[in-house]
Amino acid sequence: GAVVSQHPSRVICKSGTSVKIECRSLDFQATTMFWYRQFPKQSLMLMATSNEGSKATYEQGVEKDKFLINHASLTLSTLTVTSAHPEDSSFYICSARGPDYEQYFGPGTRLTVT
């Protein structure tokens, strides 16, 4: 149990376009999901906390107009990177808080902006 999926696993887009990443909890309902970013050989940095039916809470320094988060249902949160630039290239990982309070992580999405 406690499986989280992400789609797509890898995406390449041109500078100036927008990219949407989906995060789904497959076998449990998640009122809270989280979005992280990871640069090569570094740790995970929390970008935002997503609560079902309400606005996301962004960490300091994260542009909310650039990284749009929508948590429309108890099993789905989406992250949209708007007007992507090469510096947005990174590994994006979502997680969901399970019924046992643990966080379970998706497999990640590798974004490359050319």
Place this chain on the structure above:
Amino acid sequence: GIQVEQSPPDLILQEGANSTLRCNFSDSVNNLQWFHQNPWGQLINLFYIPSGTKQNGRLSATTVATERYSLLYISSSQTTDSGVYFCAVERSRGAQKLVFGQGTRLTINP
């Protein structure tokens, strides 16, 4: 915010060796998790252990909450144990979110 320090940053061992990874944190926590990040980037849950001791096969973990540290033990290492091990904690007070340490990169040579 809470500080999370992991040691050592890198560890290279021969197959069959045992290892101990440490996680120190600077405040009271109500959640502590250990993860293994595999070469493809997936974080695999190892332990949810805000206090006490747990064992799962060759792996075990101990958290001493009063002294603000946790240890992850790996016995009889295998090459598949290679990867980065992260400790992450949530403070007991304030926003409920995981803060990650910098990780320990473990390399097991055959």
